[in-house]
Amino acid sequence: MSNKVYNFSAGPAVLPKIVTQQLSEAAINYNDHGLSILEMSHRSKPISSMVEETTELVKEILNVPENYDICWLQGGASTQFSMIPMNFISKTDTVDYADTGAWSAKAIKEAQRFGHVNITSSSKDSVYSYIPKEIQQDSSSKYLHITSNNTIYGTQYKVFPNLINPNGFLIADMSSDIFSRIIDVNKFGIIYAGAQKNMGPAGVTMVIIRHDLLDRINDNIPSMFDYRIHVSKGSMFNTPPVYAIYAVNRTLHWLKDMGGLSVIEEKNIRKSDLLYNEIESNLCFKSSVAPEDRSTMNVPFLFDGTGDDAHFLSYCEDCGLLTLKGHRSVGGFRASIYNAMPEEGIKALINAMQSYEKGKYVK
Numbered sequence: 001m002s003n004k005v006y007n008f009s010a011g012p013a014v015l016p017k018i019v020t021q022q023l024s025e026a027a028i029n030y031n032d033h034g035l036s037i038l039e040m041s042h043r044s045k046p047i048s049s050m051v052e053e054t055t056e057l058v059k060e061i062l063n064v065p066e067n068y069d070i071c072w073l074q075g076g077a078s079t080q081f082s083m084i085p086m087n088f089i090s091k092t093d094t095v096d097y098a099d100t101g102a103w104s105a106k107a108i109k110e111a112q113r114f115g116h117v118n119i120t121s122s123s124k125d126s127v128y129s130y131i132p133k134e135i136q137q138d139s140s141s142k143y144l145h146i147t148s149n150n151t152i153y154g155t156q157y158k159v160f161p162n163l164i165n166p167n168g169f170l171i172a173d174m175s176s177d178i179f180s181r182i183i184d185v186n187k188f189g190i191i192y193a194g195a196q197k198n199m200g201p202a203g204v205t206m207v208i209i210r211h212d213l214l215d216r217i218n219d220n221i222p223s224m225f226d227y228r229i230h231v232s233k234g235s236m237f238n239t240p241p242v243y244a245i246y247a248v249n250r251t252l253h254w255l256k257d258m259g260g261l262s263v264i265e266e267k268n269i270r271k272s273d274l275l276y277n278e279i280e281s282n283l284c285f286k287s288s289v290a291p292e293d294r295s296t297m298n299v300p301f302l303f304d305g306t307g308d309d310a311h312f313l314s315y316c317e318d319c320g321l322l323t324l325k326g327h328r329s330v331g332g333f334r335a336s337i338y339n340a341m342p343e344e345g346i347k348a349l350i351n352a353m354q355s356y357e358k359g360k361y362v363k
């Protein structure tokens, strides 16, 4: 294996090199306090101010309006699948969900425990290869839930839907494309994202929630599942995952120093365009994703015709290109090219695809 390796994993995923270095230093001696960050109280001044600063960085980078709160929770994005309906609906309520992939389907399954789910649209019949543009919302729906980027299938909303119920609100699972592009937070009632795709390691989930929605929360929600508790306690109701939040903090500093979302968005478009262009022009490979919905974060591709997946994967590994195997439900390959994947990584993958193409046709 070559010395330089690139991690194309869908998640937990590549982090900026400088961040992993800062994490390793903090694990031994946090900011010269003489203690590991792992052994410091979340209520100590250095840690509580670090958590507050992380929240401020989110507000600054994502341009979060004043009337939104941000919490740092545990249980992954998957816990949000249950926590949202638990907080906001009861048995007789209807909620809208767009079915655009395996994560949407899991969110739907959890919501069905709490109320009636209207599936506004589904691209399941075509193995989720596109984002349905025509959606049938229920006029009384409490909210509409979407998955902004479908990590497994490589589709991404380029335009977010408008709601037909003026009292409803839009919720987005942004686990795999948060901080990858400029978004208008005002369009959403709730945005949530597990950290381990594009902002840090597993263990922390960010929730951005419009403040007035807290008044709509059901009574008798268990404390750990009640957004009001986490908002009012500044994510310190219980011990937060400090090390994971610190990783997010360092990743956000890295992003801010680079120039923020306008800069990273441009880089992400450039990187993904390079790769999609190669997939289109290379005789060995093809994409089955609708061109207008192609994700800038997760790029699945397949052999065009016959090919030996294991052979290409092991060739890539020899080139230092790791974890390119496609999700088991899709097969083929998937290059996850999150913010921290440098353009050189994309170029190295393109090189491997080109030499594979030549090798295959020379034989």
Ligand SMILES: *Cc1c(COP(=O)(O)O)cnc(C)c1O
Pocket: 011, 075, 076, 077, 078, 079, 103, 147, 149, 150, 151, 173, 174, 175, 176, 194, 195, 197
């Ligand atoms: C990875 C992922 C999840 C699941 O996240 P966990 O933190 O493992 O619960 C949910 N939604 C999307 C879009 C994801 O990519």
